[in-house]
Amino acid sequence: MSTSIIDPLNKEQKEAVSAPLSNILVIAGAGTGKTRVLVSRIAWLLQVEMLLPREVLAVTFTNKAAREMRERIELIMGHSVDGLWANTFHSFSLRILRNYAKQAGLLPDFTVLDTDNQKKLIKRILKEELNVDIKKYEPGMIADLISDFKENGLRFAAVASLAENINQKADPVLLKAYESYEKTCQRENLVDFSELILRVVELLQNNVGVRELLQHRFKQILVDEFQDTNALQFKLLKLLVGPDTDIMAVGDDDQSIYGWRGADSGNMQKFCDEFAPVTKIKLIENYRSRQNILDLANVLIAHNSERLVLKELHGNRGRGGPVEIRSFANAHAEAEGIRRIIRILKNNGVQYKEIAVLYRNNRQSSLIETELGNYGIPYVVLGGMRFYDREEILNALAYAKVIINQNDDTSLLRIINVPSRKIGPAVIRELSAVAKERGISLYAALKEVYKYVEIDKKTDNKALVKLAKKISEFYSLIENLKKQKDNDLQDFMKNLIEQTGLREYYQLKDEKEQNKFKDNMREENLLELVNNAHIFNKSYERMFADVNEEEAQISPLTAFISNITLIGSGEMDEKGSTDEIDEGAVRLMTIHSAKGLEFNVVIVAGMEKNILPSVRSEKNKDEERRLAYVAITRAKEKLVLTYAMKRYNFAQELETTGASPFIEEIISGFDDELKALPYKYVNNQNML
Ligand code: ATP
Ligand code: MG
Numbered sequence: 001m002s003t004s005i006i007d008p009l010n011k012e013q014k015e016a017v018s019a020p021l022s023n024i025l026v027i028a029g030a031g032t033g034k035t036r037v038l039v040s041r042i043a044w045l046l047q048v049e050m051l052l053p054r055e056v057l058a059v060t061f062t063n064k065a066a067r068e069m070r071e072r073i074e075l076i077m078g079h080s081v082d083g084l085w086a087n088t089f090h091s092f093s094l095r096i097l098r099n100y101a102k103q104a105g106l107l108p109d110f111t112v113l114d115t116d117n118q119k120k121l122i123k124r125i126l127k128e129e130l131n132v133d134i135k136k137y138e139p140g141m142i143a144d145l146i147s148d149f150k151e152n153g154l155r156f157a158a159v160a161s162l163a164e165n166i167n168q169k170a171d172p173v174l175l176k177a178y179e180s181y182e183k184t185c186q187r188e189n190l191v192d193f194s195e196l197i198l199r200v201v202e203l204l205q206n207n208v209g210v211r212e213l214l215q216h217r218f219k220q221i222l223v224d225e226f227q228d229t230n231a232l233q234f235k236l237l238k239l240l241v242g243p244d245t246d247i248m249a250v251g252d253d254d255q256s257i258y259g260w261r262g263a264d265s266g267n268m269q270k271f272c273d274e275f276a277p278v279t280k281i282k283l284i285e286n287y288r289s290r291q292n293i294l295d296l297a298n299v300l301i302a303h304n305s306e307r308l309v310l311k312e313l314h315g316n317r318g319r320g321g322p323v324e325i326r327s328f329a330n331a332h333a334e335a336e337g338i339r340r341i342i343r344i345l346k347n348n349g350v351q352y353k354e355i356a357v358l359y360r361n362n363r364q365s366s367l368i369e370t371e372l373g374n375y376g377i378p379y380v381v382l383g384g385m386r387f388y389d390r391e392e393i394l395n396a397l398a399y400a401k402v403i404i405n406q407n408d409d410t411s412l413l414r415i416i417n418v419p420s421r422k423i424g425p426a427v428i429r430e431l432s433a434v435a436k437e438r439g440i441s442l443y444a445a446l447k448e449v450y451k452y453v454e455i456d457k458k459t460d461n462k463a464l465v466k467l468a469k470k471i472s473e474f475y476s477l478i479e480n481l482k483k484q485k486d487n488d489l490q491d492f493m494k495n496l497i498e499q500t501g502l503r504e505y506y507q508l509k510d511e512k513e514q515n516k517f518k519d520n521m522r523e524e525n526l527l528e529l530v531n532n533a534h535i536f537n538k539s540y541e542r543m544f545a546d547v548n549e550e551e552a553q554i555s556p557l558t559a560f561i562s563n564i565t566l567i568g569s570g571e572m573d574e575k576g577s578t579d580e581i582d583e584g585a586v587r588l589m590t591i592h593s594a595k596g597l598e599f600n601v602v603i604v605a606g607m608e609k610n611i612l613p614s615v616r617s618e619k620n621k622d623e624e625r626r627l628a629y630v631a632i633t634r635a636k637e638k639l640v641l642t643y644a645m646k647r648y649n650f651a652q653e654l655e656t657t658g659a660s661p662f663i664e665e666i667i668s669g670f671d672d673e674l675k676a677l678p679y680k681y682v683n684n685q686n687m688l
Contacts, residue, residue: 005017005043006040009036013037013283016037016041016283017040017041017044021246022246022278023275023279024248025226025248025249025268025272026282026283027251027253027268027280027282028281028282028283029311029313029633030252030629031286031288031315031598031633032287033283034251038224039069039072041222042056042069042084042220046081046084052083053083054083055217056085056218056219056220057085057218057221057240058084058222058223059088059089059221059237060086060223060224060225061228063088063091065088065224066086067086073086088566089233089236090193090197093199094562094566097196097199097203100203100207100210103203103207104199105186105199106189106191106199107407108554109189109405110189110190110405111189111190111401111404111408111561111562112192112196112566113185113410113565114388115193116389117394118143118192120413122177123139124413125180128432130177142178145174145178146194147192149178150194150195151197151230151231151232152262153198156175156178156182159175159178188407189408194232197232197236198232201236204240211239211242212242214240214242215241215242215244216242218245221237221240221248222247223251225251225596226250227251227252227263228255228263228265229264230264230267231262234264234270238274247275253265253307253309254301254304254307254626254629255629256623257595257623257626259623269308284314286313286315287315287316288633290318290321291315291317291319292321292323292679293323293632293633293678296323296639296666297633298313299669300629300665302669303625304625321638322680323640323680324640324679325680326641326643326681326683326684327643327682327683327684328645329685330654331367331647332371333684334642335371336371337684338603339368339375339377341603341640342586343375352377352378352379352584355599355603356586356589356601356634357379357586357587358590358591358602358634359591360611360612361590364606368588379585379588380588382588382593388565390522392522392523392525392526393529394414395418396493396496396497396526399411399481399496399500400493400496400557401561402415403478403481403485404561407441409442413428415500419500419504423471423474427467427471431445434449434464447475449467449468449471450471451468452465477499481495485557486557488537489533489537489556489557489560490533490537492533492557494530497526497530502526503523506523510522532564533560536563537560540559591604591631594631595630597634598634598636599636600635602631602635602638602640603641604640606643606644607642607662607663608643608647608659608660609658609661610655611660612660613661613662624662641663643660644657667679
């Protein structure tokens with residue numbers, strides 16, 4: 001049985017998979033089988049080393065990757081592996097915090113704050129508490145700053161004393177915003193994405209009992225895409241690794257593309273220092289791509305000066321056709337050209353789902369989408385406007401969050417007047433005044449005020465009676481839904497979108513905007529959410545099959561809501577509305593979202609100066625080059641790089657662009673006298 005795990009592998013892969021229990025670091029280039037080794041190693045640990053699934057923790061970069069990992073292990077093993085933890089850093093932390101909420105200083109039903117609501121909350125603080133101009137202090141910028149602080153383990157108190165110590169004059173508004181944000185989150189029982197990890201780190205640092213318990217539980221920890229871990233995540237791993245724990249990390253410093261968010265490929269060196277002794281293994285052979293594609297990748301990445309390990313990609317799959325480098329007169333023509341290429345491929349028997357169009361920035365997709373849409377070529381945009389980022393979904397979730405956690409003012413404010421119930425800013429101000437005066441949450445204030453509906457005649461507090469009338473419908477609605485929260489999850493969600501009026505509200509909106517070229521699917525999306533609840537409920541029991549004394553039970557509703565908050569925005573790359581993305585459609589996504597994936601055909605659009613490398617990354621050209629490298633190395637059979645000579649910029653002015661310096665680096669890397677160049681240049685600038 002065990003041989004069937006390592007039989008299909010090459011020598012180095014076998015060595016990594018069957019290594020004695022120890023700390024292992026695999027550094028290897030794209031497509032050399034790192035993820036495959038990680039999956040096989042887990043199967044090996046379970047089957048040969050006889051570990052229990054619950055003793056293994058696998059950490060990946062996206063929820064999708066985590067799910068796939070579990071499926072692949074089950075495929076190798078031939079049976080399910082209930083109890084195995086295959087998580088992202090965020091979903092792992094969420095699970096730990098649910099189990100140890102009290103020890104971590106949280107109420108058990110805390111809510112995960114998604115990025116959209118986080119910005120709303122910061123905006124509220126800036127406007128109402130600090131009275132500052134949100135044009136000058138942009139909530140998104142402050143949210144990023146707070147994440148940065150947290151990812152460096154710095155809470156408000158630490159930042160404040162740091163600023164004092166180095167005699168640095170920190171912007172008082174920013175400091176105040178952080179302080180107030182921290183307080184509000186604690187009061188409303190909200191946990192943002194960086195907070196999830198920071199809380200667990202602090203919990204493990206401060207609570208020896210919990211730390212030892214988890215260190216004892218996880219005998220083997222395995223981390224994929226290690227080059228993109230940040231300092232806080234490294235700290236978390238360090239705290240989880242106890243005297244009996246081994247850790248294996250796989251990664252590729254040439255594919256480190258999250259430096260802008262604090263990721264540090266230097267963690268690979270740090271891994272060797274802090275987890276010594278470490279067995280280091282290199283994988284050499286690329287199994288993914290044709291050699292022409294690899295030649296281009298090699299030439300490009302050689303321009304990076306600070307590489308931890310020099311690696312050349314070599315495969316055994318033959319040269320394949322030349323990589324196409326195509327130039328177009330403008331961005332419209334580029335989109336048109338891409339559509340034509342796809343059509344020709346399709347006519348030659350390539351399926352749509354085998355084709356991916358990758359781009360640097362989300363906004364590049366719209367021209368391509370329009371073009372494909374107009375010509376009836378099916379496509380899906382992955383990681384773009386994500387299902388769980390949609391307004392209608394966020395609103396439905398906000399209702400559910402209020403029902404779970406009544407301290408969550410942020411969610412309450414989001415939906416108190418959606419659909420309209422005539423609860424305008426004036427009513428909210430009055431309500432906030434009550435909350436503030438009594439030091440209670442907005443929902444508690446609603447409850448207090450609601451009492452005046454009944455004591456109408458006996459009181460002279462006419463203002464409160466008036467207010468009570470305005471909010472009574474909303475209060476009764478939530479109270480009524482609260483009573484249903486332990487019903488079957490799907491039924492509950494169905495009732496929620498009906499009774500709140502959301503479904504009808506969006507149905508009407510969809511109808512009104514039918515002809516405006518918008519995707520009027522908002523009602524359908526809400527129904528899809530109900531459907532997702534059904535699917536989640538089915539897998540819920542399995543997910544918690546290993547729940548034991550040390551783990552607290554949470555309700556399916558709470559589990560469902562926090563789970564989707566995570567896959568919605570926290571994991572930057574989670575794709576599509578459900579697991580089943582359209583099989584017969586071309587894939588459109590950013591290069592960041594394509595990490596770890598592979599496709600038969602890859603078209604990289606906008607290989608232009610000011611796009612890739614991005615204008616904003618003057619200092620970070622190496623990271624941009626790695627991004628181009630990631631894009632190129634996604635292709636198995638065919639690679640096309642396109643660029644336009646003109647394109648509208650942010651300000652809607654037509655700008656001259658042209659080939660990316662990376663294209664020039666590639667072209668100058670080969671002697672053009674060479675008989676068989678790995679690329680061919682095609683000038684499409686006169687395309688009609
Ligand atoms: P990336 O750096 O892009 O994440 P990776 O190193 O994780 O790549 P994998 O995705 O594990 O690489 O593997 C790339 C492809 O090569 C996959 O299709 C995988 O199934 C295949 N592959 C890996 N090892 C072997 C092997 N020994 N024999 C056949 N195919 C293999
Ligand atoms: Mg991989």
